Amino acid sequence: METVSPIPISHPTIRDPLVVRATLLLVAVAFAVLFLLVPLLAVFFEAFQKGITGYLAALGKPASLSAIQLTLLVAAIAVPANLIFGVAASWAIAKFDFPGKTVLISLIDLPFSISPVTSGLVFVLLFGARGWFGPLLSAWNIKIIFAVPGIVLATVFVTFPFVARELIPLLTSQGSDEEQAALSLGANGWQTFWRITLPKARWGILYGVILCNARAMGEFGAVSVVSGHIRGLTNTIPLHVEVLYNDYDYVGAFAVASLLTLLALLTLLIKAFLTWRRADLVPG
């Protein structure tokens, strides 16, 4: 605990010929430009085909605005839900031993390993008109599939692992010495959680939250299955992009898509900041 773990530095022992190094570098740069930078620029290039007024007009259309609104609403429900779940689950997994712990860890990973389309279909199977709970729901006049609740459910499912996956290794590596110290100083369990466990994991939590948010706003597959693509009602931003593109409204499609691109850039920026910020929280 005396020293901060050093950043690994590679020491090249063999000097490759200049030609080899230049070729490798060139290939890497070419790939990055071709597959990352060009598409990124293309989004904005297409979005501004008709100038800034065309861009703003495309975003200002009622269907676009309602898609933005719905996406914000879905994220505002899914992210806090998975934040609470993620903190609770990772705390339990990191601090306690209980039967079924490995099962819980595997279950948390399930949404990552399952195709989003499949997870969407599962909800249709459960809550659709012909689904298991379909008759019950229609009797109560509750609509889940092809409505906002279905979109929220599918998003929560898909973004389930982000916070927990980030926190489990962090909390495990931090151990429980600080919690025990707090208890020995007279703090109760509640005080220990709020004053010690949560604050010392705050950067990790934030990291998980922004990744969770990026996915919640960008999710296409699962949401597409349960949404029904009703314009102005059940279209989120990614779904709306597809609708506009299929209508040959390229400026509109790319203008709306540029919002998600900006979100991605912002997410990257915050991620970089958090990685840097967490570096000085290593020693105890």
Place this chain on the structure above:
Amino acid sequence: MRIEAKQLIRRFGGIIALDGVSLTVDDGELVALLGPSGSGKTTLLRLVAGLDFPDSGRILFDGADATTLPIQKRRVGFVFQHYALFRHMSVEKNVAFGLEVNRRQFKMGRHEIQDRVSELLRLVQLPGFEDRSPHQLSGGQRQRVALARALAIEPRILLLDEPFGALDAKVRKELRAWVRSLQQQLKITTIFVTHDQEEALELADRVVVMNHAHIEQVGTPAEVHDFPATPFVSEFLRGTSLQTVPASH
């Protein structure tokens, strides 16, 4: 405070960590639990602290049963092997923690807590370190902050788990002598765990030599050094010299 452990048994799965251990520590005494790793010394310390509970046996504080008393109610100062400072808090917040979570009990206002923290930091010879962050401190400084934090709640006993284990040799020597004089000044019943024979013989009023979940011998440093009760003690202490820190009265 007088501590009595009676016939403590603690198992972890199939492994027995303490097999009927009894020990009495008198008020104001400084006792070392000495033994190789896996001998049960840390388990015994954690049972006294209330960080863990025995499967059977009793622990008495001044004659009153404390066996099932939760750690919050025991008022023990515990210094962890790696100090366990709250990494997201300043030194001041670390030391003040025990006073702030027990405001009702201590009835201290913000300024009183500040004054108490400054006083404690002077006691551990770190005056003016209030605003430092734990990761800006050296190992020895962290240890002293951990000690100040433990002392803040006016503990009835002080428990130290391998207190000098993570320090380099020179700092270790200095801190040993300092901890000894601090303990004499405060007259607080203290138990510390160590695997270092010289450390135990140099610091403690009495040494408890442990091996395989048992106590092999309890005695003054001179007794265990000169008259080892079992072959294990004799073997374990072979080659160590007996030199005590001059008591500073």
